[in-house]
Amino acid sequence: MGKRQRAIKSSPLDHAIETRDLAVVDMVAAAIRHKDVLLAFQPIVQAKDPTKVAFFEGLIRVLDETGRIIPAKDFMATLEDTDLGRQLDCLALEQGLKTLTQAPDIRISINMSARSIGYGRYTRTLEQALSERPEVARRLILEISEPSALQVPEVVMDFMDNCQGRGIAFALDDYGAKLTSFRHFKEFFFDIVKVDRQFCQKISTDYENQVIAGAISHIARQFGIFTVATHVTSMDDANTLASLGFDCLQGFLYGAPTVNPPWDKNENSKKVA
DSSP: OOHHHHHHHTOHHHHHHHHHHHHHHHHHHHHHHTTOEEEEEEEEEESSOTTSEEEEEEEEEEEOTTOOEEEGGGTHHHHTTSHHHHHHHHHHHHHHHHHHHHOTTOOEEEEEOGGGTTOHHHHHHHHHHHHHOGGGGGGEEEEEEHHHHTTSHHHHHHHHHHHHTTTOEEEEEEETSSSOOTHHHHHHOOSEEEEOGGGTTTGGGOHHHHHHHHHHHHHHHHTTOEEEEOOOOOHHHHHHHHHTTOSEEESTTTOOOBSSOTTOOOOSOOOBO
16 A cells, blocks of 8 residues: 555544544443433424424434533434444333323324344334333334435335334335435335425425425325425425425424423423433
């Protein structure tokens, strides 16, 4: 290997990225070890009547050594394909199921990677919960991102078929984030499709996004799929999305993720995460 090749391989940028990733791994591993993992809940509201919450999304969070709440966007990309990623999926599911048991009047969606389908602890957690409280299934929604679902489509389809037969609903998350196709609606039989932020933000003034989002909403409706527009931050965007036929809206306009959800009777100061 020449000097130039060695220099490129060990560039300051590469070193900085590697150091950052190692720090993220260490932080999350410590949080899991000390059980400093929790869910933050964000409401998904009905587009026609935003005062009514359809369900809440439970978003995984970890606490760093100073007690700060760290959102998934700061660590999940690094860990998604690792065993720590699987452990986080298990913890999210466990806490989501616990919340459903404690709050019988709500529905919750929990994110998972398609890679967790064959993970023993994840399967055992789900099976045990359904055997003890089968009624919980009808209030549980599992969210799988479009890129994740496409990694192992046959495995995802089999898993969905088994779980849907027991009452669990599935949401296709981040629809349109990468190369996408309407045929996924036909092949996967998702109950819900959550449209990626790139088609929802500033849609009130973006005619092209109105055409795309409107087409997604129309076709999803023909397949009986519930539609959610994400990252809604303005009333103009919300009104446009509602006029395009979206069933539900999610975003900071209706509430930031919080680790102190509204059904929690503890009136301590609210933390946003």
